[in-house]
Amino acid sequence: MKTIVKYEMEKIQQNRTFIGALVISLFVLAGILYIGMYHAQLQGIERKGVENYHQIVERSTGEFTDQRVQDVLSNYIGRFQQDDVNNRGFDLFSWEVANTFIANGENIYDRMNTAVKQGETLTIDQIKVKSIEEIGFTEFEKPLKMGSFVTWKDFYHVTNQLFLLISTLSILLCSLVFSSDTSRNMNPLLLSTRRGRKQMTVAKIIAGTFISVLAFLFIHGVSLGAFALYNSGFTGWDTSIQTNFSMELFTFPVELNQLQVYGLAVALQLIGLLAIVGITLYISSATRSPFSALLIALGIFLLPKALTQLVKRGPIYHLLNLFPINNYAVQDFLTLMSTKTEFFLTYFMQNMVLTMVVLVAIALLCNWAVYQRLKQYQEA
Amino acid sequence: MQLELKDLTKSYDDTIALNRVSFRLTPGIYGLLGSNGSGKTTLFRIISGVLKQTTGTVTYNGENTRANSDAFRSILGFLPQDFSYYPDFTGMKFMLYIAALKGIHKNVAKKRCVELLELVGLEDVRNKKIKTYSGGMKQRLGIAQAMINDPEVLILDEPTVGLDPKERVRFRNLISSFSENKIVLLSTHIVSDIEYIADEILVLNKGVLENRGPSFRLIDTISGCVWETEVENDRLAGMLQQHLISNQKHAGNKTVLRIISKEKPAPEAKHVQPTLEDLYLYYFREEAVR
Ligand SMILES: Nc1ncnc2c1ncn2[C@@H]1O[C@H](COP(=O)(O)OP(=O)(O)O)[C@@H](O)[C@H]1O
Ligand SMILES: [Mg+2]
Numbered sequence: 001m002k003t004i005v006k007y008e009m010e011k012i013q014q015n016r017t018f019i020g021a022l023v024i025s026l027f028v029l030a031g032i033l034y035i036g037m038y039h040a041q042l043q044g045i046e047r048k049g050v051e052n053y054h055q056i057v058e059r060s061t062g063e064f065t066d067q068r069v070q071d072v073l074s075n076y077i078g079r080f081q082q083d084d085v086n087n088r089g090f091d092l093f094s095w096e097v098a099n100t101f102i103a104n105g106e107n108i109y110d111r112m113n114t115a116v117k118q119g120e121t122l123t124i125d126q127i128k129v130k131s132i133e134e135i136g137f138t139e140f141e142k143p144l145k146m147g148s149f150v151t152w153k154d155f156y157h158v159t160n161q162l163f164l165l166i167s168t169l170s171i172l173l174c175s176l177v178f179s180s181d182t183s184r185n186m187n188p189l190l191l192s193t194r195r196g197r198k199q200m201t202v203a204k205i206i207a208g209t210f211i212s213v214l215a216f217l218f219i220h221g222v223s224l225g226a227f228a229l230y231n232s233g234f235t236g237w238d239t240s241i242q243t244n245f246s247m248e249l250f251t252f253p254v255e256l257n258q259l260q261v262y263g264l265a266v267a268l269q270l271i272g273l274l275a276i277v278g279i280t281l282y283i284s285s286a287t288r289s290p291f292s293a294l295l296i297a298l299g300i301f302l303l304p305k306a307l308t309q310l311v312k313r314g315p316i317y318h319l320l321n322l323f324p325i326n327n328y329a330v331q332d333f334l335t336l337m338s339t340k341t342e343f344f345l346t347y348f349m350q351n352m353v354l355t356m357v358v359l360v361a362i363a364l365l366c367n368w369a370v371y372q373r374l375k376q377y378q379e380a
Numbered sequence: 381m382q383l384e385l386k387d388l389t390k391s392y393d394d395t396i397a398l399n400r401v402s403f404r405l406t407p408g409i410y411g412l413l414g415s416n417g418s419g420k421t422t423l424f425r426i427i428s429g430v431l432k433q434t435t436g437t438v439t440y441n442g443e444n445t446r447a448n449s450d451a452f453r454s455i456l457g458f459l460p461q462d463f464s465y466y467p468d469f470t471g472m473k474f475m476l477y478i479a480a481l482k483g484i485h486k487n488v489a490k491k492r493c494v495e496l497l498e499l500v501g502l503e504d505v506r507n508k509k510i511k512t513y514s515g516g517m518k519q520r521l522g523i524a525q526a527m528i529n530d531p532e533v534l535i536l537d538e539p540t541v542g543l544d545p546k547e548r549v550r551f552r553n554l555i556s557s558f559s560e561n562k563i564v565l566l567s568t569h570i571v572s573d574i575e576y577i578a579d580e581i582l583v584l585n586k587g588v589l590e591n592r593g594p595s596f597r598l599i600d601t602i603s604g605c606v607w608e609t610e611v612e613n614d615r616l617a618g619m620l621q622q623h624l625i626s627n628q629k630h631a632g633n634k635t636v637l638r639i640i641s642k643e644k645p646a647p648e649a650k651h652v653q654p655t656l657e658d659l660y661l662y663y664f665r666e667e668a669v670r
Contacts, residue, residue: 003480007473014468188460192428193481194453194529200481378432379425 001199008200008207012173015180017290021172028165029219036158037230042092042150049089050151054232056093057148064144064243066131072097074124077108081116092150096245101130137242140255148236149244152258155227156247156330159262162219163269163328167276170212171301174280175293177208178370183289191377201374205281205367212277216270234259247331253338254348264352265330272324275359276301278366285370301325318344322358381407381441383427383533383563388436390422390587397422399587400436409559411574412567414584415664420567421461423584424537428458440533454483457531459522461538467511471502471521474510475528482529489528496524499554501547515542523551527558534558536566540573552577571656581656585663595656602654602662607639609649619645626661
């Protein structure tokens with residue numbers, strides 16, 4: 001069995017289409033990381049942005065209290081009015097905090113500029129700052145934690161895009177697994193051997209799944225490494241997801257930190273990938289050419305997204321939200337799964353588990369169907 | 381050891397590719413002779429279990445090969461027609477892959493594959509990629525892979541396509557020495573491939589098994605129907621029109637014609653000893669070159 005798996009993997013690796021796709025994927029990966037991190041807004045024009053950001057993060061990390069918010073904001077407006085207009089770096093961290101806690105009508109930037117012109121200083125007492133309770137942040141037994149979040153938002157964004165990359169690559173590779181032998185007219189030879197049905201089918205499923213998972217791990221590994229460089233380590237891992245002000249998930253009902261959210265995202269993506277791989281392998285086994293397998297599989301991958309444009313309510317909508325394309329993005333699964341109007345069950349974790357169970361079931365069911373199909377398969 | 385086909389019929393939407401084919405094979409070499417489109421490939425694919433018949437059964441030693449497909453596939457060797465190899469595999473790697481699919485243990489497989497590649501004369505190129513092989517080399521690789529599991533039933537679909545005369549001789553010797561106590565069934569539309577090595581010839585014409593038997597017996601059926609006659613060149617066109625010609629040879633301003641016909645084609649025509657080639661023309665006359 002191991003030997004057959006080895007040969008099936010080799011067949012995939014030697015495929016021209018796959019090699020081409022792999023090369024392109026590496027470029028796309030580099031592009032995503034470059035735009036998402038190296039070229040992120042936070043870097044600023046002089047590329048000192050991240051350094052400044054971490055200074056502010058260091059000062060602002062800690063329990064999420066009204067007092068800390070006050071401190072952050074007062075520091076922010078203090079520096080804003082001190083710094084020379086032309087030298088003023090864009091403090092994305094505090095800017096997001098200000099956006100969250102200072103009512104729109106306050107117009108603090110105008111007021112600060114006016115004050116500076118008149119040689120005065122606007123102080124925090126002159127501004128109406130909303131309280132945590134007022135905004136409605138979810139409360140748990142322990143207070144929420146505030147800390148680095150802008151880099152994490154960028155990281156989530158990159159993670160979302162990587163899912164599309166990995167899925168496309170896996171769909172391409174898995175669409176080849178069975179159909180390329182069919183299109184070579186190799187089946188009469190392969191399917192008439194002793195192990196050419198049961199064991200070979202299992203070996204192909206393993207090979208396709210294994211390479212997909214390997215690509216998944218590699219790509220996310222590289223992305224994690226790039227993030228560690230960008231964020232100078234993993235600071236902010238324990239920041240509560242509710243205090244990631246860029247994501248505006250203030251009322252998210254579960255106590256999760258940013259690392260846990262990342263872990264959930266990756267786990268959900270991986271399980272989603274297994275389902276995608278399963279579906280694609282089945283399609284590959286039922287089509288005569290890799291190209292049509294690819295088109296059909298891509299179509300099915302995207303279809304649930306298109307259908308949510310038509311159906312926006314009810315059980316069918318809930319069903320559509322189970323599919324990876326509708327929940328792969330961090331913000332999407334966090335919001336969708338925490339409310340019963342968008343998902344089947346009431347609680348976030350219930351919905352998460354339900355989704356994972358359904359996706360694993362789809363993967364297993366598809367693999368089983370391929371096996372059953374080829375075990376008996378005879379051309380008509 | 382007995383392979384039996386009963387009433388095999390295969391119909392596609394608009395064609396009947398096989399029509400109630402029945403025969404029983406015991407160890408020996410069998411040549412399935414038929415023109416293009418006569419149903420040879422269809423028959424082989426059904427026997428090897430990759431194509432579904434419309435009606436009829438295939439049994440091996442009394443067991444239905446569909447119901448016991450695992451067992452049947454382990455004693456089957458099959459060379460299909462028209463497939464493309466993995467271009468970046470070497471000949472050896474391809475052999476080892478098929479050996480793995482045939483459940484041959486790794487320790488034995490390597491030796492067996494080297495041996496077979498030697499037998500088909502590919503030992504020098506066994507580590508070269510298949511994309512560098514000629515048509516004949518690919519064909520020999522196909523023959524070798526079919527034999528890896530030392531099959532009791534060996535089915536070869538047009539195994540000699542692309543082989544040069546020397547390779548054909550080698551192929552015939554290989555099959556002869558391999559065939560002891562085995563059922564070897566090979567198809568061809570080239571008479572000389574099977575004339576000498578086949579114990580029996582099965583004639584398949586338009587999906588119907590028209591005749592079977594040792595070649596001399598089949599040839600006997602047209603004894604008295606093959607003639608040779610010399611004609612003047614001005615009468616040649618007319619003769620070619622009227623008769624089934626199996627050969628023509630120019631000799632000065634005359635032409636010697638070999639004619640297959642139940643009646644005497646010309647007053648001066650003489651009987652000659654029929655060959656298997658004449659027989660082929662006799663069965664497949666529609667396509668005979670006139
Ligand atoms: N998949 C198919 N669909 C329709 N007709 C087919 C198919 N395969 C073979 N045929 C027809 O069946 C007949 C027998 O074909 P085949 O078995 O390939 O003949 P041979 O191998 O003797 O040349 C031919 O008339 C061919 O056109
Ligand atoms: Mg054929």
